[in-house]
Amino acid sequence: MCSRCPITCDLCDVELSNAQELEEHLDSRTHWDTLEHIQRSSSYDDMAIAFLQAREHPAQIHITSC
Ligand SMILES: [Zn+2]
Numbered sequence: 001m002c003s004r005c006p007i008t009c010d011l012c013d014v015e016l017s018n019a020q021e022l023e024e025h026l027d028s029r030t031h032w033d034t035l036e037h038i039q040r041s042s043s044y045d046d047m048a049i050a051f052l053q054a055r056e057h058p059a060q061i062h063i064t065s066c
Pocket residue numbers: 009010011012013025026030031034
């Protein structure tokens with residue numbers, strides 16, 4: 001049992017102290033770079049990737065038309 005369970009992002013190996021920090025981390029460039037790197041290296045199997053992607057917010061892409 002862990003008396004004090006920080007939220008961790010296993011992909012990036014970082015600890016977040018609360019849910020809000022986790023959300024901010026999941027939206028951050030750092031996390032997406034890590035995710036991309038993992039997908040390229042294919043060290044995780046497809047199911048793990050699908051699971052991770054399903055948990056996350058889809059990237060919000062802002063297209064500026066000019
Ligand atoms: Zn992360």
